[in-house]
Amino acid sequence: MQYLRNLVGNNNHPQIESLDTSNPIMAALDGTLYTSQGLKEKPKANMNDNFDIDFKDIDYRNVLHNTTMFREINGFKPHNQYNTEAQLKTIKNG
Secondary structure, three states: OOOHHHHHHHHHOOOOOOOOOOOHHHHHHHOOOOOOOEEOOOOOOOOHOOOOHHHHHHHHHHHHHHHHHHHOOOOOOOOOOHHHHHHHHHHHHH
């Protein structure tokens, strides 16, 4: 992931047009958490196999952790629109 950040962030390689933004979500569904270096391997989960997943089966703490780490690793600003703790309480109690 660090390598990708360097490539995309510095725009040294215009052939790279996008990042797999589903990766942090799929990893969370696998129960895999991002580290500051990202992931060592691609998650086994994929969108097709999880299209009809029950929202109650999702650990949203993992999703929020991974998407936050993904943003940091790739040089994106933190997403300040949401209060993470308040969201998690709402999800847990909902």
